[in-house]
Amino acid sequence: MKTSTMAIETTGAPSARGVLVSLSLSMLLSSLGTSIANVGLPTLAASFNATFQDVQWVVLAYLLAITALIVSVGRLGDLIGRRRLLLIGIALFTLASILCAVAPTLGLLIAARALQGSGAAIMMALTMALVGEAVPKEKLGSAMGVLGTLSAMGTCLGPTLGGVLIASVGWQGIFLINVPLGILALALAWRFLPLDRRGKRPGFDVPGTLVLVLTLLAYALAMTLGRGSFGPLNTALLLAAVLGVSVFVFIENTASSPLIKLAMLRNPVLSAGFAMSTLVTAVVMATMVVGPFYLSGALALSAASVGFAMSAGPLVAALAGVPSGRMVDQVGAHRSSLIGLVAMAAGCLILPVMPMSVGVFGYIAALVVITAGYALFQAANNTAVMTDIQPEQRGVISGLLGLSRNLGLITGASVMGAVFAFGAASSNIVQAQPEAVAQGMHMTFAVAAGLIVVAIAIGLMVLRRRR
Template identity: 75%
Template structure:
């Protein structure tokens, strides 16, 4: 019976992860249709995706902390309900701005699911099975990402744009039912034992993260005056946040947790590696169309290779983590990513599509292994009462990596092409841009490898007998 409960709990958490990742990818494919339906500009309709992303980025850590205080199961149920209702509101929206508002609300629900799934799986699954559980969550996230464009295109073509939001409703109801039945109840605590919620720290963190996300997304990677101002606001906000957390009686994030070298390194490594993964999504379409002369349908098929490999590799990767241990599995994943990132720019264009797909598959499989190992290592290193906020920090690190990767790696690619207009660039110029981008990507993976090695050495010294 216990085995059935664990599987049921994992199923509910997996569906939550699927919904949150599907929410981004399925909406992206509908932007042209939405622009036509609402007679809106592409710049305006982009906020359908941006509002969702901003909500997740700004709130994921705060929601993780709320879960620690109020009960993670209770808050997850609220998050699933909010996401489901917001999905219905998206489908019923009579104009673009109400749709964007509903998407922002949907992002709050997604942030709740992202922040609490890993925290809850840490309590629902035995430690010796944690790697496998993290692999399952990684698989569901990859399935949501890869399924979105295909499912979204099918639904829009046959049922209209409203269907890309309505499809979340039955899945959300199922996830809520499974969570109600299988997830263990939150432990009751006396009011005297409960810490208060850090409102000032939350407000500062939300504003700081919003400023960074907007700096990275507005202007398509160019550092104009507005972007620079927002980055300065981010730096100033970080200083204010550290001060507020030092002086708060019950801080949102206890800064002492960053003294744990493995956890701190894990968060930074997660951001670096996700930045690299985002580079494949940003650069890939331009390279495939501009350098290899593929049509749109072929590009979509090739680009689906990455998420498909991640989906297939997720569960085996989790089992490898349980067998090898988190450090060896994480290092193996990073070495695989580094190998792919070095092979991809080294192969000449004459290798064609196979010369792109094979290194991409190696990078993605390595990422699946790294992610399962890194998430397991970070979640095992913390106290149970801080699982929510640290799970939120893990989600934030990935989101910041995606945002930074889209902006910075896109800018590196544009610089490498040495062309004012990428769409008019010659095939060799685009190939050169791709080579520079993945040279930078390889450098980021090397930094992650070094950080992992240093954190392991430091942790060994700390636990070594005097």
């Protein structure tokens, strides 16, 4: 049975609710895979007798695999079928989780984490594309809000669940927990996702894919190696990434079946959505990178209190996801996006100020404003980008949207961390005086507010052009 609203062939009308549940679980797994590993790094360092810099690659390998592959697997889903590829991605993620748990050496664990990240890249790239097929336009905002809620829940649950599992069954538990969840996600996707459309498919752009993967990998490594210091290797990798972009553009302009049709980036809604997503996630990353140093260094909080304050962000994101999605459906994606950005700008302006006058609760209040604004922006921006696009481009556009977020997170961790260190005028933030840490916080979130203002300007231009 073929429909005009979905580029799929089904053997019966699938349950939209069942589709959303299966895709939400995939989104939960991919975000849980990121957050749950962080809490295990000290235990892994002790178990493998490794340095902290070495075990950090357990997290970095996962993030680098997602960043490098998310666009390519999105396009591959457009070509070979999104349901088929998503099932492969869930199975790959689940198998890699088992390999992580039984890894006898740190090197094999890092390799297994890269494989797990490849599965997560498939899940991240295709969940929004498949939701765009299964959910009516007037309900797409609510569906995006649900996906945002599950993603935030994975981030929020990771540290707590990981700590419990490590204490009870050891570090292997943080990977084995993915196995039953992965099997459940696989069963739900098999049951509820509609069958892929059959027919003639264009070829896959292998040269463009290889160049893009290497370019993104070079950029991600340039931003993450050195953990704050930008040396000759970082510079060389960044130059390689710039060269890679030029080569990629040339290949895409001459390919018969390009990985990315560069002409679609002339669509102001798409290009603006990608740009705003990168800017906004860089600001969100600043709260995660700079926040712990500010809470412990300037406000003199204990480790437990720092954890409590930091958990407010993911908790608010989880609670705000569904209401944000409903607001998008009622108010409209573009207006809702601007409202979310204005809230984030206000939060960035008051975050360095309120805690110094009212303490940690002032910090939490400002963080709540930023996170609630981000939840609304994310639901609105995802809806705006994924609405009114060609069915055969949903996978690659969803992948580009995921890539824009990942690039924002990676860039935010590096650049905003460097701004914080510069503002504090200290090479060792841990030993810096409270006044210096507070000064670094002021500078960081002044820059963050500026980035949000740029995003607002982009959003206003798009809204004006639509009118």
